[in-house]
Amino acid sequence: xxxxxxxxxxxxxxxxxxxxxxxxxxxxxxxxxxxxxxxxxxxxxxxxxxxxxxxxxxxxxxxxxxxxxxxxxxxxxxxxxxxxxxxxxxxxxxxxxxxxxxxxxxxxxxxxxxxxxxxxxxxxxxxxxxxxxxxxxxxxxxxxxxxxxxxxxxxxxxxxxxxxxxxxxxxxxxxxxxxxxxxxxxx
Amino acid sequence: xxxxxxxxxxxxxxxxxxxxxxxxxxxxxxxxxxxxxxxxxxxxxxxxxxxxxxxxxxxxxxxxxxxxxxxxxxxxxxxxxxxxxxxxxxxxxxxxxxxxxxxxxxxxxxxxxxxxxxxxxxxxxxxxxxxxxxxxxxxxxxxxxxxxxxxxxxxxxxxxxxxxxxxxxxxxxxxxxxxxxxxxxxx
DNA sequence: GTCTATATATGGATAGAC
DNA sequence: GTCTATCCATATATAGAC
Numbered sequence: 216x217x218x219x220x221x222x223x224x225x226x227x228x229x230x231x232x233x234x235x236x237x238x239x240x241x242x243x244x245x246x247x248x249x250x251x252x253x254x255x256x257x258x259x260x261x262x263x264x265x266x267x268x269x270x271x272x273x274x275x276x277x278x279x280x281x282x283x284x285x286x287x288x289x290x291x292x293x294x295x296x297x298x299x300x301x302x303x304x305x306x307x308x309x310x311x312x313x314x315x316x317x318x319x320x321x322x323x324x325x326x327x328x329x330x331x332x333x334x335x336x337x338x339x340x341x342x343x344x345x346x347x348x349x350x351x352x353x354x355x356x357x358x359x360x361x362x363x364x365x366x367x368x369x370x371x372x373x374x375x376x377x378x379x380x381x382x383x384x385x386x387x388x389x390x391x392x393x394x395x396x397x398x399x400x401x402x
Numbered sequence: 403x404x405x406x407x408x409x410x411x412x413x414x415x416x417x418x419x420x421x422x423x424x425x426x427x428x429x430x431x432x433x434x435x436x437x438x439x440x441x442x443x444x445x446x447x448x449x450x451x452x453x454x455x456x457x458x459x460x461x462x463x464x465x466x467x468x469x470x471x472x473x474x475x476x477x478x479x480x481x482x483x484x485x486x487x488x489x490x491x492x493x494x495x496x497x498x499x500x501x502x503x504x505x506x507x508x509x510x511x512x513x514x515x516x517x518x519x520x521x522x523x524x525x526x527x528x529x530x531x532x533x534x535x536x537x538x539x540x541x542x543x544x545x546x547x548x549x550x551x552x553x554x555x556x557x558x559x560x561x562x563x564x565x566x567x568x569x570x571x572x573x574x575x576x577x578x579x580x581x582x583x584x585x586x587x588x589x
Numbered sequence: 590g591t592c593t594a595t596a597t598a599t600g601g602a603t604a605g606a607c
Numbered sequence: 608g609t610c611t612a613t614c615c616a617t618a619t620a621t622a623g624a625c
Contacts, residue, residue, distance in 0.1 A: 225608075227608080227609095241516070242516055243432065243514075243516035243517060245430065245432035245433060246432060246516065246517065248599080248600060248601085249600075249601070249602090250599090250600075250601095258608090258609065258610090259609070259610060259611080260600095260601085260602085261602090261603085261608095261609070261610065261611080261612095262608065262609050262610075264601095264602070264603080265608055265609070266608090268602090269601080269602080270600095270601065270602095325512060325513070325515075326512070326513060326514070326515045326516055327430075327513070328512075328513045329428070329429055329430035329433065329513055330430060330433065348564075358565070358568055358572060358573070358576050359576055359579070359580070361564075361565065362557075362561055362565070362573075362576045362577055362579075362580050363580055365557075365560050365561060365564050365565075366553065366556070366557035366560060366561070366577075366580050366581070366584065368560075369553070369556035369557060369559070369560040370549075370552075370553035370556060370557070370584070372556070373552050373553060373555075373556040374549055374552060374553070377535075377548075377552050378545070378548065378549070378552075381545055385545060386545070386549075389545050389546055389549045390549055390553075392546070392549075393546070393549050393550055393553050393584065393587075394553070396584070396587065396588050397553065397557070397580065397583070397584050399588075400580075400583065401583050401586075401588055412590070414590080435617080435618060435619085436618080436619070436620090437617090437618080445590090445591070445592090446591070446592060446593085447618095447619085447620085448590095448591070448592065448593080448594095448620090448621085448622095449590065449591050449592075451619095451620070451621080452590060452591070453590090455620090456619080456620080457618095457619070457620095
């Protein structure tokens, strides 16, 4: 419960990322001005620049935090073989990671992909997702197998953005069920 | 082979949409300036404004053309019942429509969703896609059924954007196979 | 139908006080 | 750490000649 040591350095830095993520997901990265982010936080633009040198640094900060989680998944996975069980575990872990971040992170990446991949950390996101798909496709993958892997990922991501009338836990569990079906295939 | 009557009214109007679609898909809508579109066409910005009153009119023109095709699909479909065969036909037809438009249209919509849905015709796109999903989910849909419908659509769209190393025809056929598997389900 | 200006707005980013 | 004031680049859009 106590502060973490250096603590009171200001949580503004973290709050900026939280607010920015929500706005970027809602209105789009290019259409969200620093003025809007600042207003939402109750400060001025100049205050943001004290914490982050550029607008790109802000979105990069968000993606960097997300990447830490993704790298952990992939590292764990490489140690094991590429058995079906291991691949299904990877998919489950990725679903859990997404659930932890919420729909906004997925929206940010998908609905601002062109901008995201122009960032250094964005290319990392792209590469790690591709790596995820390669592992999910298993050894000696066919086109069909690779397509199933992509579709499984897409199923998870799409479900994170549809059906706002359904309880989130149910939504995510159902998405995982379908994603696992897709990955396994019916052939 | 002859001109279509009023013909020589300039095909610049159509060429603008073609070039704009490619650039919007590549660099993003907000990051593509009218200057870039004009340069690519070999004209000036002012020339664009002769054909389209605003930048939004340009992207709306693209989406309007696409919507014509989508509405045709839905109209055909409503006449029939919602049998499994009819729903599978709908998915196949949608895949064909996407193939006709190419990956750029899908990218434009997915990677610029926040901007797109702020346009009148963009809301039409959103609504018709939702309608598509509802029909695909069949009568008395469960959460699982709806999730499968979304996942089937996502499978088609994702495959349109991945695997550029694979022949496009093969890619699309495979995507359709997977999408049909997903829609049918394995339960 | 297309061009050369130009009006006008807005956003990212910086300087310097407090 | 935050503010006020300002610079500067770029973008949409318009006016008017050819």
